[in-house]
Amino acid sequence: MKFGGTSMAGTERIRRVAGIVRRQQEAGHEVAVVVSAMSGETDRLVNFCREANALYDPAEYDVVVASGEQVTSGLLALTLQSIGAKARSWLGWQLPIRTDDAHAKARIESIDTDEILASMARGEIAVIPGFQGLTADNRITTLGRGGSDTSAVAVAAALKADRCDIYTDVDGVYTTDPRIVAKARKLKNVTYEEMLELASVGSKVLQTRSVSLAMKEKVRVQVLSSFIDENAPVADTLPGTMIVSDEELEGLDMERQLITGIAADKNDAKVILTAVPDRPGAVSSIFGPLAEANINVDMIIQNVGRADTDTDVTFTVPAADLDRTVAVLEENRETIGYQKLSTDPKVAKISVVGVGMRSHAGVAAMMFKALADRGINIQAISTSEIKVSVLIDSDETELAVRLLHTAYGLDG
Amino acid sequence: MKFGGTSMAGTERIRRVAGIVRRQQEAGHEVAVVVSAMSGETDRLVNFCREANALYDPAEYDVVVASGEQVTSGLLALTLQSIGAKARSWLGWQLPIRTDDAHAKARIESIDTDEILASMARGEIAVIPGFQGLTADNRITTLGRGGSDTSAVAVAAALKADRCDIYTDVDGVYTTDPRIVAKARKLKNVTYEEMLELASVGSKVLQTRSVSLAMKEKVRVQVLSSFIDENAPVADTLPGTMIVSDEELEGLDMERQLITGIAADKNDAKVILTAVPDRPGAVSSIFGPLAEANINVDMIIQNVGRADTDTDVTFTVPAADLDRTVAVLEENRETIGYQKLSTDPKVAKISVVGVGMRSHAGVAAMMFKALADRGINIQAISTSEIKVSVLIDSDETELAVRLLHTAYGLDG
Numbered sequence: 001m002k003f004g005g006t007s008m009a010g011t012e013r014i015r016r017v018a019g020i021v022r023r024q025q026e027a028g029h030e031v032a033v034v035v036s037a038m039s040g041e042t043d044r045l046v047n048f049c050r051e052a053n054a055l056y057d058p059a060e061y062d063v064v065v066a067s068g069e070q071v072t073s074g075l076l077a078l079t080l081q082s083i084g085a086k087a088r089s090w091l092g093w094q095l096p097i098r099t100d101d102a103h104a105k106a107r108i109e110s111i112d113t114d115e116i117l118a119s120m121a122r123g124e125i126a127v128i129p130g131f132q133g134l135t136a137d138n139r140i141t142t143l144g145r146g147g148s149d150t151s152a153v154a155v156a157a158a159l160k161a162d163r164c165d166i167y168t169d170v171d172g173v174y175t176t177d178p179r180i181v182a183k184a185r186k187l188k189n190v191t192y193e194e195m196l197e198l199a200s201v202g203s204k205v206l207q208t209r210s211v212s213l214a215m216k217e218k219v220r221v222q223v224l225s226s227f228i229d230e231n232a233p234v235a236d237t238l239p240g241t242m243i244v245s246d247e248e249l250e251g252l253d254m255e256r257q258l259i260t261g262i263a264a265d266k267n268d269a270k271v272i273l274t275a276v277p278d279r280p281g282a283v284s285s286i287f288g289p290l291a292e293a294n295i296n297v298d299m300i301i302q303n304v305g306r307a308d309t310d311t312d313v314t315f316t317v318p319a320a321d322l323d324r325t326v327a328v329l330e331e332n333r334e335t336i337g338y339q340k341l342s343t344d345p346k347v348a349k350i351s352v353v354g355v356g357m358r359s360h361a362g363v364a365a366m367m368f369k370a371l372a373d374r375g376i377n378i379q380a381i382s383t384s385e386i387k388v389s390v391l392i393d394s395d396e397t398e399l400a401v402r403l404l405h406t407a408y409g410l411d412g
Numbered sequence: 413m414k415f416g417g418t419s420m421a422g423t424e425r426i427r428r429v430a431g432i433v434r435r436q437q438e439a440g441h442e443v444a445v446v447v448s449a450m451s452g453e454t455d456r457l458v459n460f461c462r463e464a465n466a467l468y469d470p471a472e473y474d475v476v477v478a479s480g481e482q483v484t485s486g487l488l489a490l491t492l493q494s495i496g497a498k499a500r501s502w503l504g505w506q507l508p509i510r511t512d513d514a515h516a517k518a519r520i521e522s523i524d525t526d527e528i529l530a531s532m533a534r535g536e537i538a539v540i541p542g543f544q545g546l547t548a549d550n551r552i553t554t555l556g557r558g559g560s561d562t563s564a565v566a567v568a569a570a571l572k573a574d575r576c577d578i579y580t581d582v583d584g585v586y587t588t589d590p591r592i593v594a595k596a597r598k599l600k601n602v603t604y605e606e607m608l609e610l611a612s613v614g615s616k617v618l619q620t621r622s623v624s625l626a627m628k629e630k631v632r633v634q635v636l637s638s639f640i641d642e643n644a645p646v647a648d649t650l651p652g653t654m655i656v657s658d659e660e661l662e663g664l665d666m667e668r669q670l671i672t673g674i675a676a677d678k679n680d681a682k683v684i685l686t687a688v689p690d691r692p693g694a695v696s697s698i699f700g701p702l703a704e705a706n707i708n709v710d711m712i713i714q715n716v717g718r719a720d721t722d723t724d725v726t727f728t729v730p731a732a733d734l735d736r737t738v739a740v741l742e743e744n745r746e747t748i749g750y751q752k753l754s755t756d757p758k759v760a761k762i763s764v765v766g767v768g769m770r771s772h773a774g775v776a777a778m779m780f781k782a783l784a785d786r787g788i789n790i791q792a793i794s795t796s797e798i799k800v801s802v803l804i805d806s807d808e809t810e811l812a813v814r815l816l817h818t819a820y821g822l823d824g
Contacts, residue, residue: 011463045483051423052487053494060493063486063501067479071457074475075464081472082465089475093505094550138506 001031002130002152005039006169007226008072011079017226018079020167025085025125032116032126032159034152035076037068042131042145058103062132062142066092069129069148077127087125090116092132092140097151099133099141105294106133106141108150108213111158120159128155149210157217164214164221165240166206171225172241173198173205175410176262180401185412187241187260194260195243197353197387211243220244246355258363259354259408264397266348268298268316270379271325275310275339285336286313286329293328295321299349299380299391310339314380316391319345347379348397351389352404364388370407376400413443414542414564417451418581419638420484423491429638430491432579437497437537444528444538444571446564447488449480454543454557470515474544474554478504481541481560489539499537502528504544504552509563511545511553518545518553520562523570532571540567561622569629576626576633577652578618583637584653585610585617587822588674592813597824599672601654603661606672609765609799623655632656658767670775671820672766676809680710680728682759682791683737687722687751697748698725698741705740707733711761711792711803722751726792728803731757759791760809763801764816776800782819788812 001024003017017035025031037045045065049056073089080087095116099106116126130148133141143150149166156164170178171186173195178184190198192215199208205223214221224240276282283302290297295317303312317325322343329341357363364381367388371378376399380391392400405411413436415429429447437443449457457477461468485501492499507528511518528538542560545553555562561578568576582590583598585607590596602610604627611620617635626633636652688694695714702709712727729737734755741753769775776793779800783790788811792803804812817823 011460014464048423048483048487049490052426053490055494056490057493060486060489060501063489063503064483067482070479070482071460071476074472075460077472077475078461078465078468081469082467089472091475091552140503 002034002148002164002166003036003076003226004148004166004168005036005041007167008035008037008076009039011075013226014072014075014079015083017167018076018083018085020226021076021080021125022083022085029162030120032120032128032155032161033076034128034130034148034155035069035072036130036148037072041068041071058105059139062103062106062140066129066132066140066142069131073127073129077125080125080127085125086123087127088119089127089129090119091129093134093138095128097128097133097154099135099143101135101137101139101141103135103139103141105144106135108133108143108154111154113158117159143209146204146207147209149207150213153210153213153217153219153221156219156221157213161219164219166210166221166223167226168205168223169225169227170205170223171227171239172223173243174261175412176401176405177264180264180398181405181411183411184405185410189242189244189249190260191246191249191355192243193246193386194353194355197351197384198261198263206243214243215245218245249355257354257408257410258356258360259352259410260356261353262401262404262408262410263351263353264348264401265351266394266397267319268347268349268391269319269322269325269343269345270314270316270347270391271322271329272342272344273313273329273336273338273340274342276313277337278309278311282311282336283313285332287315289328289332290317290325293324295325295328299382299389301380313338316347316349316380346394347391348394348400349389349391350397350400350404351387352408353387355386357386357388366407367404370403371400374399374403414446414560414576414578415448415488415638416560416578416580417448417453419579420447420449420488421451423487425638426484426487426491427495429579430488430495430497432638433488433492433537434495434497441574442532444532444540444567444573445488446540446542446560446567447481447484448542448560449484453480453483471551474515474518474552478541478544478552478554481543485539485541489537492537492539497537498535499539500531501539501541502531503541505546505550507540509540509545509566511547511555513547513549513551513553515547515551515553517556518547520545520555520566523566525570529571555621558619559621561619562625565622565625565629565631565633568631568633569625573631576631578622578633578635579638580617580635581637581639582617582635583639583651584635585655586673587824588813588817589676592676592810593817593823595823596817597822599653601656601661602672603658603767604655605658605798606765606767607655609763609796610673610675618655626655627657630657661767669820669822670766670768670772671764671822672768673764674813674816674820674822675763675765676813677761677763678759678806678809679731680759680761680803681731681734681737681755681757682726682728682803683734683741684754684756685725685741685748685750685752686754688725689749690721690723694723694748695725697744699727701740701744702729702737705736707737707740711794711801713792725750728759728761728792758806759803760806760812761801761803762809762812762816763799764820765799767798769798769800778819779816782815783812786811786815 130151221243542563633655
């Protein structure tokens with residue numbers, strides 16, 4: 001079971017969580033719980049780090065920000081004890097959860113489970129802080145924002161859990177953000193691939209990495225709300241959304257929609273390099289240094305520039321990396337040879353996702369037509385096997401999502 | 413160097429601390445820094461634990477409350493790096509700082525220094541969270557409130573440091589609380605024993621345990637303010653108070669005052685048992701059960717009672733333990749056989765302290781006379797080799813301190 005920051009925000013809410021956990025144990029399950037920091041706490045700690053050192057050492061950043069989950073782990077163990085359950089916390093370095101040494105965005109390599117399995121066999125609920133791990137040289141790492149989902153899936157895989165229930169502030173995965181489209185419907189099931197695409201384009205239910213890991217490790221993940229009635233009967237099938245394999249889904253859901261969901265993401269920023277010399281190596285002179293700086297470039301378009309000998313290159317990066325992107329590009333200005341660098345953070349990426357589109361043509365065309373009919377300008381396009389994304393002006397985000405939700409017949 | 417919670421309260425103040433630390437390094441010192449949590453943070457975390465579970469498991473309590481110092485350690489390392497110093501944090505479990513398993517009030521057993529000494533030899537400033545340690549079975553401990561002073565002295569001893577500088581929100585040890593007596597003078601030097609007596613009677617500059625440890629390990633401790641001008645010249649002798657051995661003090665300060673300082677402590681409460689049968693074992697029937705309940709009894713007076721066959725017994729306990737004391741005495745009423753139990757939390761213990769009184773008679777007499785001259789009633793007396801304490805009505809605390817400060821010639 002994994003509980004996010006909203007569910008852990010304060011001792012009152014932690015008491016609810018303890019009730020939910022306790023009832024699962026009483027229903028006969030052995031339970032390990034992965035917890036996030038109280039909502040707002042990680043932001044507070046990250047801000048401290050930024051104030052302390054704008055170019056912070058990620059190893060020390062990890063020491064600071066990992067503390068948020070340490071606090072909630074101890075508090076949940078205490079609260080479980082207060083309602084009569086046996087429980088103890090297992091910090092990342094205690095298990096340990098081994099990671100590589102890429103501080104602030106570490107990857108889990110292995111989790112030792114001997115001690116924790118013995119503890120669970122004694123009837124103790126194991127409480128594990130999400131987001132954190134330990135390097136080979138004994139230093140704290142964190143997995144990057146939202147990393148607690150990945151921790152939960154990794155723990156579920158290591159423990160060979162029957163299910164990984166991710167409790168969050170929504171009660172499942174929807175066809176789109178219900179705050180934008182009132183008619184959005186909750187999905188009973190969604191495939192790993194669909195969830196991956198949805199997660200990667202702004203449906204913030206689960207962190208992308210956690211879904212990849214679940215797919216790789218074949219962990220059955222359920223998304224459900226922690227704001228359910230804590231006294232409701234515990235059924236094996238809870239009313240959330242199950243994330244399953246393609247094969248399992250086919251058995252479950254014969255009449256699949258063409259499109260499963262529509263997602264919007266305002267966290268990218270657009271970068272435009274004007275008049276880049278059109279010569280071999282030009283592109284790699286741009287994206288090589290960005291890759292070295294660990295900046296993920298997403299949509300890329302190359303236009304013909306004003307002169308025949310140069311081109312304009314437009315691409316998107318996470319808005320959070322925009323300052324660093326500009327710094328890297330300015331550092332490499334001579335090598336790249338561009339004339340002008342401009343940026344636009346006011347963009348949104350709208351994506352339609354569905355395994356159904358594998359067997360149906362015309363999904364992208366329907367999207368472009370629906371947007372064009374309402375005069376929404378498409379600034380860039382990218383596609384995958386089960387997703388079509390377009391970049392638009394962020395002011396048009398909600399309008400685009402609503403009209404696509406209707407166009408693909410998703411309105412409930 | 414050790415910095416307390418007020419000095420670490422927020423990134424602005426941590427920046428000041430980093431400046432002070434950096435200048436010590438630039439002056440040629442190898443530096444390890446022990447830090448407290450931001451002021452208020454430990455209280456916040458303790459409250460969370462109490463809300464989660466009134467009878468909290470101290471092992472999980474430690475997981476929660478140790479996080480405050482983890483945060484400030486990372487932040488100070490980051491801030492030092494931001495001003496060009498090499499620095500890294502060493503958490504209690506990383507060094508490790510080995511303690512016993514008395515969670516929430518653990519005692520330090522040993523500190524491994526191999527790695528940290530190697531790091532310091534490479535020019536890195538070591539930043540160590542105070543207050544925390546690690547049990548033999550790999551769980552976090554904390555040392556009890558104010559434990560960071562003890563951590564600092566223990567680290568200084570383990571590193572064989574030339575000096576342990578404890579930066580606090582006062583700039584040294586004074587003849588008495590300057591908030592009470594405007595003419596209080598800062599002491600250049602004070603002996604371990606004097607500091608112990610002052611610490612135990614309410615001069616809250618250092619935790620008592622840290623002073624005992626410093627005396628045992630012969631660590632030269634200096635108390636000084638972190639609110640000094642961070643650009644002031646770094647001299648080997650900073651303008652704080654040095655805590656040294658008796659022998660060292662004699663060399664430093666030939667013309668010692670008779671009395672070093674006057675302290676007031678309002679944290680005790682008085683308990684009166686009326687008409688206790690005057691028979692063998694009566695006293696042990698009172699204080700045995702209190703000792704078992706871990707309640708520290710301080711001043712004890714036995715008066716002749718109303719009848720020849722009984723006595724009144726008066727004593728003091730920490731005010732925080734008063735409710736428990738009453739409960740224990742009521743439980744044992746029959747065995748003790750007292751007629752009436754009354755309590756008075758409105759008392760203050762006033763102490764005059766000084767190694768000078770070893771070689772001078774009349775110190776106590778001067779105290780009693782000075783108080784009597786102003787009509788202050790003495791309710792109890794206790795003495796040690798270098799201290800005389802009296803219990804008075806707490807309303808008279810400030811008056812008593814002021815007139816004793818003058819009587820012993822301490823006014824600056």
